[in-house]
Amino acid sequence: MSAEIYTSLTWLPPPPSDFQGQCRAAETHPTPGATLRALASHALDENQLSRLGRTLMRVAAAGRSLAPLQPFRLGLVGNATLDGLAPALVASAARHGFALECVLADFGQTIQEAVDPASLVNRSKPDAVLLAIDHRGLPLSFQLGEPESERDDVEAALAVIEEIRGGFRTHAGATSIVQTLPPPPESLFGNLDRLVPGSPRRLIAALNAAIGDSVSGSADILFDVAGLAETVGLGAWHSPAIWNLAKFPFGEDCLPIYAEHVARLIGAMRGRSRKCLILDLDNTLWGGVIGDDGLEGIRIAQGDATGEAHLDVQRYALALRQRGVVLAVSSKNTDEVARVPFRDHPEMLLKEDHFAVFQANWNDKATNIKAIAQELNLGLDAMVFLDDNPVERGLVRQMIPEVAVPELPEDPALFTRTLAAAGYFESVAFADEDRKRAEMYQSNARRVALSRQAGDVDAYLASLDMEVQFAPFDRTGRARIAQLINKSNQFNLTTRRYTESEVAEAEADLSVFTLQVRLVDRFGDNGMISVIICRALDASTWAIDTWLMSCRVLGRKLEQMVLREILINARRAGVAALVGTYRPTEKNALVINHYEKLGFAKLSGEPGDVTTWGLSTDTDVAAVPMRVVRAGQAVLAQ
Amino acid sequence: MVQVYEKLTEIFQDVFDDEDIAVTAELTADDVAEWDSLRHIQLILAVQKGFKVKFSAAEISGLHNVGDLAGLIEAKLK
Numbered sequence: 001m002s003a004e005i006y007t008s009l010t011w012l013p014p015p016p017s018d019f020q021g022q023c024r025a026a027e028t029h030p031t032p033g034a035t036l037r038a039l040a041s042h043a044l045d046e047n048q049l050s051r052l053g054r055t056l057m058r059v060a061a062a063g064r065s066l067a068p069l070q071p072f073r074l075g076l077v078g079n080a081t082l083d084g085l086a087p088a089l090v091a092s093a094a095r096h097g098f099a100l101e102c103v104l105a106d107f108g109q110t111i112q113e114a115v116d117p118a119s120l121v122n123r124s125k126p127d128a129v130l131l132a133i134d135h136r137g138l139p140l141s142f143q144l145g146e147p148e149s150e151r152d153d154v155e156a157a158l159a160v161i162e163e164i165r166g167g168f169r170t171h172a173g174a175t176s177i178v179q180t181l182p183p184p185p186e187s188l189f190g191n192l193d194r195l196v197p198g199s200p201r202r203l204i205a206a207l208n209a210a211i212g213d214s215v216s217g218s219a220d221i222l223f224d225v226a227g228l229a230e231t232v233g234l235g236a237w238h239s240p241a242i243w244n245l246a247k248f249p250f251g252e253d254c255l256p257i258y259a260e261h262v263a264r265l266i267g268a269m270r271g272r273s274r275k276c277l278i279l280d281l282d283n284t285l286w287g288g289v290i291g292d293d294g295l296e297g298i299r300i301a302q303g304d305a306t307g308e309a310h311l312d313v314q315r316y317a318l319a320l321r322q323r324g325v326v327l328a329v330s331s332k333n334t335d336e337v338a339r340v341p342f343r344d345h346p347e348m349l350l351k352e353d354h355f356a357v358f359q360a361n362w363n364d365k366a367t368n369i370k371a372i373a374q375e376l377n378l379g380l381d382a383m384v385f386l387d388d389n390p391v392e393r394g395l396v397r398q399m400i401p402e403v404a405v406p407e408l409p410e411d412p413a414l415f416t417r418t419l420a421a422a423g424y425f426e427s428v429a430f431a432d433e434d435r436k437r438a439e440m441y442q443s444n445a446r447r448v449a450l451s452r453q454a455g456d457v458d459a460y461l462a463s464l465d466m467e468v469q470f471a472p473f474d475r476t477g478r479a480r481i482a483q484l485i486n487k488s489n490q491f492n493l494t495t496r497r498y499t500e501s502e503v504a505e506a507e508a509d510l511s512v513f514t515l516q517v518r519l520v521d522r523f524g525d526n527g528m529i530s531v532i533i534c535r536a537l538d539a540s541t542w543a544i545d546t547w548l549m550s551c552r553v554l555g556r557k558l559e560q561m562v563l564r565e566i567l568i569n570a571r572r573a574g575v576a577a578l579v580g581t582y583r584p585t586e587k588n589a590l591v592i593n594h595y596e597k598l599g600f601a602k603l604s605g606e607p608g609d610v611t612t613w614g615l616s617t618d619t620d621v622a623a624v625p626m627r628v629v630r631a632g633q634a635v636l637a638q
Numbered sequence: 639m640v641q642v643y644e645k646l647t648e649i650f651q652d653v654f655d656d657e658d659i660a661v662t663a664e665l666t667a668d669d670v671a672e673w674d675s676l677r678h679i680q681l682i683l684a685v686q687k688g689f690k691v692k693f694s695a696a697e698i699s700g701l702h703n704v705g706d707l708a709g710l711i712e713a714k715l716k
Contacts (some may be wrong), residue, residue: 024657081676084679245695
């Protein structure tokens with residue numbers, strides 16, 4: 001399963017169900033570049049990649065523009081079926097913003113292609129040449145037990161590679177992308193292989209080290225295929241069946257990640273690496289919700305499996321910062337509350353001054369990310385946004401497609417691995433300025449003013465396919481209702497706590513109106529997310545005793561739908577007016593203007609004190625695009 | 639068998655980027671202009687993945703037309 005993170009490109013969203021149809025449609029589109037890039041930005045398997053690659057190649061062959069994709073010409077030489085690699089390379093390059101043109105040498109023609117100034121690859125003046133060469137394409141004798149023979153083999157193989165690189169450098173002025181060699185998994189002695197000179201395992205390790213030394217400091221670029229194959233697993237990488245059948249250099253399942261790595265290197269060559277990691281806080285940097293669970297309740301400690309998973313994310317973010325990636329925060333939280341763990345939690349590895357920008361507020365994250373990019377003077381295409389919440393991810397992806405937003409698995413234990421596998425920060429060099437960059441941005445975790453909303457949030461809400469379910473309190477919901485009543489701190493107007501038996505009393509009391517609210521959307525079931533209790537003040541007035549909601553579903557206009565539901569029921573009961581109360585606590589500043597926003601008029605109280613608010617039940621509240629289900633009946637609220 | 643042909647048709651349409659390709663038992667590589675050796679491998683890989691089966695080299699080299707392929711798939715799925 002963990003290797004699948006790599007081979008299945010799990011950080012990318014799954015392809016649309018009518019992928020083929022969209023490929024066909026894009027091919028006839030007048031300006032297909034952006035559409036094809038968007039299609040490429042899904043977790044495509046080898047067949048889908050090849051399909052998309054052929055589409056791109058046909059558009060290019062017809063002489064049509066692939067703008068805004070930038071042209072890049074790649075020569076391919078090697079001891080493999082290169083035309084089997086090319087379509088996948090073309091599709092993966094589109095994912096990274098390139099219109100890749102592949103110039104293929106004939107099978108096995110490597111030195112010949114490099115040293116002949118008139119060869120196809122040299123004449124095409126490629127921007128770079130990929131040397132897709134493995135142990136089957138180099139003069140290696142594998143004489144066992146002979147240290148000298150091993151040295152000779154390494155020298156001879158290195159000389160071949162250097163001659164090829166020199167040829168392309170001289171005749172085409174091209175950068176070579178030089179591969180290391182994944183050793184075959186078949187052992188001779190077993191564990192002893194590592195110790196016996198001339199064994200494939202040992203010799204190839206020595207050769208890879210020599211290739212690294214040779215490329216280091218040169219104008220060429222290393223593609224560490226050996227490292228990639230180790231990551232995936234050598235047994236999965238080398239497939240005897242497909243090599244024998246078609247001279248494919250690795251198992252077909254590995255084609256997507258191989259092609260993705262080539263495309264990343266091309267991106268890095270062209271300075272397209274991303275530079276800033278924007279982190280969500282709740283359930284991303286720590287387990288739990290700081291606003292509700294408090295400093296003692298969040299999980300970020302050693303010895304707690306969930307806490308350690310989140311610590312791992314922090315550790316990795318710190319390591320990225322050390323290599324020059326700028327860190328920022330975007331969190332839906334009250335600023336002071338969000339900063340508490342950084343200041344007061346002893347196990348937190350990240351501190352406030354590790355962040356260049358600290359954006360904790362209740363605005364949509366697309367707006368916040370734009371503000372962060374502007375403040376740092378970095379392009380949106382330099383940003384990566386890490387968030388456990390699929391709705392936030394979807395919103396940012398839709399509003400700002402330039403920002404990279406990795407899909408994350410449910411289990412936080414795999415957050416770090418998924419982020420790392422996505423390779424957003426691929427680089428071809430590590431310079432002094434990288435080391436200093438983070439300090440350059442060493443600010444004071446400042447906040448940035450927001451200009452305006454980033455885009456049409458309503459359209460996104462409609463696309464969420466939400467269904468809200470209303471029901472009075474009941475036996476099955478009782479435990480969860482009591483839990484929410486006792487746990488919710490932020491979106492909680494009165495913060496009145498009730499025991500489970502008090503909840504049961506309210507359930508049975510005919511003078512009390514109760515409401516439990518559930519929400520389902522296209523990402524799944526959010527479960528119970530809101531609880532309401534109204535008590536009859538007199539025959540014509542309801543007092544809203546309790547109104548709370550989970551912050552996870554903020555920004556969905558659910559409050560509006562809940563108010564509609566209360567009004568419908570109040571009118572049915574002959575009630576003329578609602579009275580709401582806001583009781584300020586340390587944690588519920590979020591809802592200080594709740595009633596005002598919903599159109600209530602202030603009845604009493606000064607800012608900072610308890611305030612009360614009134615609303616006539618004749619009030620019309622606009623519906624939000626979502627299905628409403630009451631006691632099993634579906635009604636479309638439009 | 640009908641289901642095998644339905645699914646094969648989808649796979650052929652995809653591999654050959656041709657919605658109108660008619661997949662019959664008698665169809666061979668000679669009938670499809672784009673069916674070269676590389677496309678043949680891509681077809682075999684797509685079939686293996688689509689039906690969750692694996693073929694040996696001997697089985698692949700024994701195929702003469704789509705009917706052979708469908709028969710092989712049937713036998714593997716049993």
